[in-house]
Amino acid sequence: MSEATAPSKRPGLAVWLPLGLFAAFLALVFVGLYWPADREVSSAFIGKPLPVFDLPPATDERPGLATPVFKQGKPRLLNVFASWCVPCAVESSQLAALAKQGVEIDGVAIRDRKEDVARFLGQYGNPFARIGKDDLSQVQLAIGSSGVPETFVVDSKGIIRYQHIGDIRPEDVPMIMRKLAEAQ
Amino acid sequence: MSTMIKPKHQRLVLIVLALVALIGAGLLAAIALRNQAAYFYLPSELVAKPPEMGRAVRLGGMVEKGSIRTQPDGVTINFIVKDDKARVPVRFSGITPDLFVEGSGVVAEGRMEGTTFVADNLLAKHDEKYVPREMKNMSTAEAKAVIAETK
Amino acid sequence: MIAELGLAMLWMAAALAVLQLVAGALALRPATAHLAGIVRPVAMLQGVLVACAFAALISLFLSTDLSVKLVAENSHSAKPFIFKLAGTWGNHEGSMLMWVTIMSLAGGFVALIEKRLREETLIATLAGQAFVSLGFYAFLLLASNPFTRLAEPPPEGAGLNPLLQDIGLAFHPPTLYVGYVGLSIAFSFAVGALVTRDVGPAFACAMRPWVLGAWIFLTLGITAGSYWAYYTLGWGGWWFWDPVENASLMPWLAATALLHSCSVLAARNALRTWTVMLGVIAFSMSMVGTFLVRSGILTSVHAFAVDPTRGTFILALLAIYIGGALLLFALRAGTVTEGARFAVVSRESALVFNNVMLCGILGIVLVGTLYPLLTEAMGVKVSVGPPYFNPVSAVFAIPMMLVMTVGPVLRWREDTGGRITWQIAVPALVMAAALLAVELLLAPINLLPALGLAIAPGLAVASLQPLVGRNLRRTPLPIYGMVVGHFGIAVALFGMASEGAFSTERLAAMNPGDSQQVGPFKVTLSAIDPVAGPNWTALQATVAASYAGAEPIVLHPQARTFANPPGNRTESALLTRWNGQLYSVLGEEGEDGRWQMRFWWKPFVPMIWYGGALVALGGLLALLGRVARDVRRLVAIDKIAWRRERQGR
Numbered sequence: 001m002s003e004a005t006a007p008s009k010r011p012g013l014a015v016w017l018p019l020g021l022f023a024a025f026l027a028l029v030f031v032g033l034y035w036p037a038d039r040e041v042s043s044a045f046i047g048k049p050l051p052v053f054d055l056p057p058a059t060d061e062r063p064g065l066a067t068p069v070f071k072q073g074k075p076r077l078l079n080v081f082a083s084w085c086v087p088c089a090v091e092s093s094q095l096a097a098l099a100k101q102g103v104e105i106d107g108v109a110i111r112d113r114k115e116d117v118a119r120f121l122g123q124y125g126n127p128f129a130r131i132g133k134d135d136l137s138q139v140q141l142a143i144g145s146s147g148v149p150e151t152f153v154v155d156s157k158g159i160i161r162y163q164h165i166g167d168i169r170p171e172d173v174p175m176i177m178r179k180l181a182e183a184q
Numbered sequence: 185m186s187t188m189i190k191p192k193h194q195r196l197v198l199i200v201l202a203l204v205a206l207i208g209a210g211l212l213a214a215i216a217l218r219n220q221a222a223y224f225y226l227p228s229e230l231v232a233k234p235p236e237m238g239r240a241v242r243l244g245g246m247v248e249k250g251s252i253r254t255q256p257d258g259v260t261i262n263f264i265v266k267d268d269k270a271r272v273p274v275r276f277s278g279i280t281p282d283l284f285v286e287g288s289g290v291v292a293e294g295r296m297e298g299t300t301f302v303a304d305n306l307l308a309k310h311d312e313k314y315v316p317r318e319m320k321n322m323s324t325a326e327a328k329a330v331i332a333e334t335k
Numbered sequence: 336m337i338a339e340l341g342l343a344m345l346w347m348a349a350a351l352a353v354l355q356l357v358a359g360a361l362a363l364r365p366a367t368a369h370l371a372g373i374v375r376p377v378a379m380l381q382g383v384l385v386a387c388a389f390a391a392l393i394s395l396f397l398s399t400d401l402s403v404k405l406v407a408e409n410s411h412s413a414k415p416f417i418f419k420l421a422g423t424w425g426n427h428e429g430s431m432l433m434w435v436t437i438m439s440l441a442g443g444f445v446a447l448i449e450k451r452l453r454e455e456t457l458i459a460t461l462a463g464q465a466f467v468s469l470g471f472y473a474f475l476l477l478a479s480n481p482f483t484r485l486a487e488p489p490p491e492g493a494g495l496n497p498l499l500q501d502i503g504l505a506f507h508p509p510t511l512y513v514g515y516v517g518l519s520i521a522f523s524f525a526v527g528a529l530v531t532r533d534v535g536p537a538f539a540c541a542m543r544p545w546v547l548g549a550w551i552f553l554t555l556g557i558t559a560g561s562y563w564a565y566y567t568l569g570w571g572g573w574w575f576w577d578p579v580e581n582a583s584l585m586p587w588l589a590a591t592a593l594l595h596s597c598s599v600l601a602a603r604n605a606l607r608t609w610t611v612m613l614g615v616i617a618f619s620m621s622m623v624g625t626f627l628v629r630s631g632i633l634t635s636v637h638a639f640a641v642d643p644t645r646g647t648f649i650l651a652l653l654a655i656y657i658g659g660a661l662l663l664f665a666l667r668a669g670t671v672t673e674g675a676r677f678a679v680v681s682r683e684s685a686l687v688f689n690n691v692m693l694c695g696i697l698g699i700v701l702v703g704t705l706y707p708l709l710t711e712a713m714g715v716k717v718s719v720g721p722p723y724f725n726p727v728s729a730v731f732a733i734p735m736m737l738v739m740t741v742g743p744v745l746r747w748r749e750d751t752g753g754r755i756t757w758q759i760a761v762p763a764l765v766m767a768a769a770l771l772a773v774e775l776l777l778a779p780i781n782l783l784p785a786l787g788l789a790i791a792p793g794l795a796v797a798s799l800q801p802l803v804g805r806n807l808r809r810t811p812l813p814i815y816g817m818v819v820g821h822f823g824i825a826v827a828l829f830g831m832a833s834e835g836a837f838s839t840e841r842l843a844a845m846n847p848g849d850s851q852q853v854g855p856f857k858v859t860l861s862a863i864d865p866v867a868g869p870n871w872t873a874l875q876a877t878v879a880a881s882y883a884g885a886e887p888i889v890l891h892p893q894a895r896t897f898a899n900p901p902g903n904r905t906e907s908a909l910l911t912r913w914n915g916q917l918y919s920v921l922g923e924e925g926e927d928g929r930w931q932m933r934f935w936w937k938p939f940v941p942m943i944w945y946g947g948a949l950v951a952l953g954g955l956l957a958l959l960g961r962v963a964r965d966v967r968r969l970v971a972i973d974k975i976a977w978r979r980e981r982q983g984r
Binding site: 198201202205206208209210212213214216217220221222223224240242254257258259277278279280293305 | 699730923
C-alpha cells in the first residue's frame, strides 16, 4: 500500500465531530461528578458547642453519656452508631485501632435495644468509654448527624471540630488522628 | 457500473449517511426521552403536580409507620409514602425487598391510578453504600431520616 | 516477601512500559530508528513481569496472607478456594491489576507474533499500547497499590460481600475485562495506523483477531451477565437497561460494528477511516462503561462499591486517551487515502448499513444512559428504562436484521437484486408466514414481540443461505463462523420475543399444601424448612411442579441469610424444559402464616442465552479459521525463507 502521496482533499469538518461530541460528554460527566457537592451534607455544626444532653446507658457494661464529659480537657471522638447498621460493623476495626492509640471514644446508639447493643459489642468489640442510648434520635439530630455511622471530633472545650459522615475507612484513620491533634 | 458511486462522492456519501443516522438517532432519542423518561417525584411534588394517569414515574419517600396493610390475597400490600408535607397511598403486589420496612425510605416505580400510586417495583438498596441518588436533594428532616434508615 | 516482590515487579513493568513508549516514539524518527529493535523484547518482558506480579497477588489471596491490606479487607480464611481465587479480582485494586495484566500480556503477544504489519506501524502500535497501560500503572502504583501491608494484621479477614459469593459473578467481570482489554489492542492498532498513515488490509488483518477475540469475550460476558441478573435478582427479567448492563452493551455494539467494517477493509480495502474511527470508539466505550460503573455517577440496581475519586482518575485517563486519539483522528483522517469503491447494491453497502444501524443503537443507548445525568444538571430527576430503550433501539435493530438476511449472500463490490431473488424471497416468505401465524393464531400480543417472532425464523433461514451450493467440507471456517453467529442472533431474538409475548406470572400467598396454576404447570408448595450452607442459613421452600399433569419435579427456592458480612439474598429455583423455564421465588411469611411465592412460566426463554452462546461460538469459529490461516501462512513464509537460505549457501 503506497500511501506516501498525500491527497489534496481537505479534511471536512466531519472529522472533528467525534472530538466535539466527546468533549460534550466529558463536560457533562465532569459537571455530574463535581456539581453535586450537596451529596455530602457539610456540617453547620462545626465550631459550635455540643448541645446539652444526658443519655442513659445503652448497655450495662458502660455508663451513659452526658455533655460534661466533653469538657474534661481532652479531645474525644463521638461515634453515632447502631447495632442494626452494617457499615457500623465494618468500621469497628478502625474504631478499635483508634482506641488502641489512646483515643477516647464515646458512642451514641441510635434507636437500639440493650440486648442488640450487647450482641453487637460482643461480636465487633467495644472501643467505647461511654455509650448513650438515643431512642428518639434527639441527640443525633441536635448535633447535625444525618445517619449512621457518623463520627465527630470534639475538642477539649466541648466544641465540635470535625464531622465524618459514613464509616471510617482504614485510610481515614490518620486524618482523624490529625483532626484530634488539631483539636488539642 | 452505473450503480457505482462516483469516487469523489463515496466518502461524502458515507459521512452524510453516518451524520444522518447520528442526527436521526439523536432526534429520535430526544423525542422518546421526552415521552418515556420516568420522572422522580417526592410525595409533596406528586400531590402538588400529579403526572398524567398511567405515565411511568418514580416516587421516593418514607414508608409511614403503621401504614402497611396486607390484603387478603397475602401478596398485595397498601402503604403510605410520605415526606414532611404530603402523604401518598401506594399499592404493590409482589415480594417486597428485604429492607422494606415501616419507617424506612423507599423508591417505588409505577404510575398513578386515581389517587393511588400503583407500584410495579420497589427499589431497596442492594448494599450498604447504596442511597438513591435522587434522594440527595430532599434536604428536609425526612431526607435525613431516609438516609439514616437506608445507610 | 511475596507482596514486596510483586510490587517490585509491578514497578519494573511500569518502567519497561515507559521505555517501550519512549523507544517506540523515538524509533519513528529516522535519526533514532535503531531503537526499533528493543521495542518488541521490552513489550514481551513487560507482559511477563506484570503477569508475575498478578500471580503474586493470587498466591497472597490463596494463602490468605492477612498482613496484606487488600487480602484482609476482601478475603476470609474460611472462604471456599474458588472464592479466595476470585477474591483476587473481586475488588478495585485487584481488578485494576488484572486489567493491566491482560493488557500487557496481549501487548507482549502482539510483539511476539505480529508479522504482517509494516514494522513502523507495529512499533507505533506497541508505543500506543504502552501509553495506554502507563495510565493504569500510574493508577495502581500511586493511588491503589494492591500490595500494601498492614502494620498489624487482623486476626481474620473482612470477608467478601455475600452478593459477590456467586460463581457467576466471580468469573463474569474478568470475562468482560478480557473483552475491554482486547479492544484496547484494537485501539492501539488504530492509533499506530493513524500515526504512520498506514491504514490498509494488512492493518485490518492484524487487528481482526484481536477484535474477534475481544468480541467473543464481550458476547459471553453479556450473555452470562444477563443470565446472572435473571436468576439472582429474582425479578424474572433478563435485561433491565441498567447503567451497568448498558456499560457492557455499548462496547459490544461498537465491537460488532468494528468486526464487520474490519472484514470490509481486509477483503476489499474500503472503509478505511471509518474502521479506524470505530477502533477508537470501541475502546472509548469500554472506558466510558468502566467509568460509569466505577465512578458511581449513575445509580444502578447492581451492587457496586463506588468512589468518586476513582471516577476522577478514570475520567482523566479517558480524556487523555480518547481525546488524544480523536484529535489525532481529526488531524490525520483527511490524509488517509480513500479506499476502494463499491456500488450501492453490494456486500459492502449492506455492511455499511449494518454499521450505521449498530452505531445508531449505540447512540441511543449512550444517550439514554447519560440522559439522567443531563437532566440532573438542569435540576430535574428522571430515570430511563425499557419504555425508552426497547422501541427506540428496535427502530434501528429491525432494519438491521432485515438487511442481515441479504447481506451475506450479496457479492462484494457490485451486485444486483435480480441475481439473488430466491435468497431474498425465501426468508421474506418465512417472515410473512410467521407474522400471519402470530397475528391469526395467537392471542393479541404487543407489536415488538410479534415482529420479533416473525423476523426470527426468517433470519434463521437466511443465515444458513451462505452455505447453500457450497461444498460443506471445503467451506472455510470463517464462513461457518458467520453462519453460526447470525443463526445465534435469530435464536436469541426468538427467545426474547417469546419471553416478551408469552410469559405468564403467578404471585400468591400459599400455605403448605396449596397449589397454583402457572401456564401449563401445576405447582404445589409442600413445605418450608430451614437449611444451612457453608456460610449461610436459609429458609427453603419445597415446591412440586407438574407439567400438564406429568410426574411432578421438585424445586427448592431459598431466601438466604449470610453471616459475614451480614446480608440477604433470594435464591430462585429454575426448572428448564426444552420449551421454556419455570422460575420460582420464595418471599416472606405473611402475618397469617402464609408464604409469598412468585412463579413465572417463560416459554423458550433459555434460547436468549443459547443464542448468545451460539453468537460467541460463531466468533470462535471465525477466529480459529483466521488464526489457522495465519499460522499456515507464517509456516509457508518460513519455509520459503529457509529454502532461500539453503540455496544461498
